Amino acid sequence: MKIVITGGAGFIGCNFVRHMLERHPESEIVVLDKLTYAGRMENLEDVLDRITFIQGDICSKDDVNRIGDCDLLFNFAAETHVDRSINDAGVFVRTDVIGTHTLLEHARTHEVGRFVQISTDEVYGSVASGYSKEGDRMQPSSPYSASKAGAEMLVAAYATTYGLDTVITRSSNNFGPYQFPEKLIPVMILRALQDRTLPIYGNGMNVRDWIYVTDNCEGVAVAGEQGRSGEAYNIGGGNERTNLEIVRTILSILKKPGSLIEYVADRPGHDMRYALDCSKMRELGWRPRHRFMDAIELTCAWYAQNRTWYAPLLATVS
Structure with missing residues (x-):
């Protein structure tokens, strides 16, 4: 397989790159990353000889075109820090919404087997009691979570309108x-x-709800490879x-x-509170380790x- 990972020099992305190298040692792994403040080449130093790295912006059609066709495209590229989104919401809208749209257009016009959008439990908003399920209404509170919710709506629209094979993952707080x-x-x-x-x-x-990053990476891989097309999956640590x-x-x-x-x-x-119902992921056989x-x-x-x-x-x- 050829697997493309955008944002692969960031925190979750670089851990996911390592996970996929172990999971699919014979596959071609391509990483596209803009190398902003949180995306660092130091995060990939030990695996650079096993991947193809492209420095580029997911908002740039020319940069995105360099990834070509692929079997799986995992979009980790995003602005993610709530405090920064409060101070400068425009940067989040550009990367998280416009960047996702650029990638979706690439997937629509190229041979991309499946598009996997990495989202967050924050799209549900605060949950006073109980647990958020994938079919619950999205009620984002911050510019960050609103930008991720907007990206999700675009992914869902491309699945419905163009028949794009998509999966969305919503994970809890990684560390x-x-x-x-x-x-x-x-x-x-x-x-x-x-x-x-x-x-x-x-x-x-x-x-x-906190989840160790390698557990989330495994969950994203399982949902991306085994999940039902057009579905979203909660990935929480409990x-x-x-x-x-x-x-x-x-x-x-x-x-x-x-x-x-x-x-x-x-x-x-x-x-005040986020909490996820992860029963759909358990149906796929995944649990945090x-x-x-x-x-x-x-x-x-x-x-x-x-x-x-x-x-x-x-x-x-x-």
Whole structure:
């Protein structure tokens, strides 16, 4: 097979590249990445000799045309940080919506076997109780989640209008190696390693479901290869934790004092809780392999042992 992975130099993307190299060692793996601040060649250093790398923008038709035909196209390329979307929504609309449209047009006019759109549980909006199912109404709260919901609507429209073979995955909060230090877990780990204060929005009671990145990668591969055409699939870890619990766990693992916790003003439109019903994925035979505590310990150890990877990024940790 020829497998194209856009955004493959980013956090989830680079882990997915490694997963697919193991899963399909005889396949051709092509990575298209713009190499923005969060997409780094360092994330792929150990596998560059086993892939074809194209530096390009998914919003550029000329760049996208360089990927040619393929059996599977996984679109991980996106702007993903909620805080950044609040400050500059236009960048998110361009990449997440217009970029997805450019890729869909490529898939429509080329031989692309299946188009797999990587989305997020945030498209459902805040869930006070129960669990979001794939057929639930999308109610995005932030410019980021709205841009991902918009991209999903385009994917669904291309499936209906043009008969494009598509699958959408909606995963919960990922964590693990190579995550750029702007999301909660890597920021808190790196600040704790430096004995800096750990800022928590509001009262820290916002709840997220956490999934170790390699479990999500396996889920995306399973949904992309075995899922029903035109369907969406929730991929969650079943690990609901408040932000405060996450931070206290990190401090405990790194043997740092709780006095480092600092409560700060909440961000606008901060959803209270996300939670996913993943029964459709279980029907495909997928389940997460990692216990939360094992995974968070692995993650803390990875950052502690990989200073050369994160040292150039320390100025961005805020």
